[in-house]
Amino acid sequence: MIEVANRLQTVEEYYFSKKLREVNLLKASGKPIINLGIGSPDLQPPQKVISAITESFADARANQYQSYQGLPELREAMVSFYRDQFDVYLSPTTEVLPLMGSKEGIMHISMAFLNEGDEVLIPNPGYPTYTSVTKLVGAEPVFYDLKEETNWQPDIEALEKLDLSRVKIMWVNYPHMPTGANATEATFTKLVAFAKRNNILIVNDNPYSFVLNDSPKSILSTPGARDCCLELNSLSKTFNMAGWRVGMVLGKTDYINSILKVKSNMDSGMFYGIQKGAIEALKCSKIWYVSLNSVYERRRKLIWQLAKALNCTYSTNTTGMFVWAKLPIYVKAEEFIDLLLKENHIFIAPGNIFGSNGEGYVRFSLCATTEDLEEALARIK
Numbered sequence: 001m002i003e004v005a006n007r008l009q010t011v012e013e014y015y016f017s018k019k020l021r022e023v024n025l026l027k028a029s030g031k032p033i034i035n036l037g038i039g040s041p042d043l044q045p046p047q048k049v050i051s052a053i054t055e056s057f058a059d060a061r062a063n064q065y066q067s068y069q070g071l072p073e074l075r076e077a078m079v080s081f082y083r084d085q086f087d088v089y090l091s092p093t094t095e096v097l098p099l100m101g102s103k104e105g106i107m108h109i110s111m112a113f114l115n116e117g118d119e120v121l122i123p124n125p126g127y128p129t130y131t132s133v134t135k136l137v138g139a140e141p142v143f144y145d146l147k148e149e150t151n152w153q154p155d156i157e158a159l160e161k162l163d164l165s166r167v168k169i170m171w172v173n174y175p176h177m178p179t180g181a182n183a184t185e186a187t188f189t190k191l192v193a194f195a196k197r198n199n200i201l202i203v204n205d206n207p208y209s210f211v212l213n214d215s216p217k218s219i220l221s222t223p224g225a226r227d228c229c230l231e232l233n234s235l236s237k238t239f240n241m242a243g244w245r246v247g248m249v250l251g252k253t254d255y256i257n258s259i260l261k262v263k264s265n266m267d268s269g270m271f272y273g274i275q276k277g278a279i280e281a282l283k284c285s286k287i288w289y290v291s292l293n294s295v296y297e298r299r300r301k302l303i304w305q306l307a308k309a310l311n312c313t314y315s316t317n318t319t320g321m322f323v324w325a326k327l328p329i330y331v332k333a334e335e336f337i338d339l340l341l342k343e344n345h346i347f348i349a350p351g352n353i354f355g356s357n358g359e360g361y362v363r364f365s366l367c368a369t370t371e372d373l374e375e376a377l378a379r380i381k
């Protein structure tokens with residue numbers, strides 16, 4: 001038996017990778033499972049995206065290796081999207097790098113900037129990948145608290161009291177997953193000042209900006225952010241293209257070049273037709289966002305009813321494709337979701353998988369049809 005690398009001892013198989021095996025087994029045994037666990041959009045991408053990839057097959061270049069930096073038209077479309085949506089002006093040649101989803105960006109950025117023993121500030125609760133990638137590259141996670149009382153905004157004064165001498169990167173994720181909280185302007189301003197004072201690279205992971213969000217924000221629009229911040233974005237949720245694997249990292253040329261140094265040694269440019277489809281998605285007009293959100297709005301109302309029927313409480317002033325709900329006191333999240341799965345065949349995510357501050361909460365995904373949600377509600381009532 002060949003022994004695996006030491007780094008594998010630092011991480012476990014992703015929670016959903018394990019749990020979905022169990023859920024799928026139940027499904028295969030005939031249980032009528034309603035899956036509200038993961039945020040994998042079930043709606044279709046824009047039709048012109050499908051047409052673009054279909055037409056791309058006729059192009060002689062379609063099957064060749066593609067540029068590591070992506071098609072110039074794709075980079076152009078990405079910076080135009082940032083200009084139109086966030087009023088952020090970037091160079092298409094040097095300040096954007098297309099990625100195969102924002103998730104891979106977390107690894108590439110970590111590989112580009114972290115040495116063994118460096119520390120990384122990670123939100124608790126937060127996306128588990130920040131922690132696992134930090135460990136995989138031999139750096140150390142330092143969790144910072146996000147609390148409901150302060151609307152899940154970081155307490156910069158508390159952070160400032162820590163020994164920050166080894167901290168190199170801080171992961172920030174607004175609109176926030178799993179809670180749905182949005183950053184205030186003050187949060188971004190304080191974060192930029194904090195990063196400058198302490199020589200920390202802040203990365204805002206921003207894939208949820210256009211789902212049920214009245215005020216999409218980019219950290220790159222904060223004065224001074226260009227020196228110390230990067231932003232990740234993605235087409236997965238905004239355009240229902242999660243399986244296509246298209247994302248981007250944006251920011252200062254030197255930072256982008258360092259990430260390219262890693263990425264160009266690990267993969268080649270993404271498939272031509274995917275890039276052509278992505279270009280069309282990024283050009284969508286306002287109507288796309290309005291129709292997408294009208295579907296999610298209807299679904300969210302049903303999930304609120306479902307959460308209420310389960311004696312959970314929730315805020316209605318949130319964004320994103322999840323409802324984050326507080327359980328009645330003394331109920332453990334994993335016990336609660338396991339019981340719901342066993343008794344009602346409804347799968348939701350336990351909050352503790354996002355960190356200790358997620359204990360006592362559960363997360364419902366909006367990626368299910370209204371029929372399924374009505375059925376779930378009927379089962380509870």
Ligand SMILES: Cc1ncc(COP(=O)(O)O)c(C=O)c1O
Nearest residue numbers: 101102103127177205234236247
């Ligand atoms: C906070 C957060 N960041 C990144 C990702 C990954 O998105 P992508 O599909 O762009 O890799 C997710 C997906 O669930 C997420 O919740």
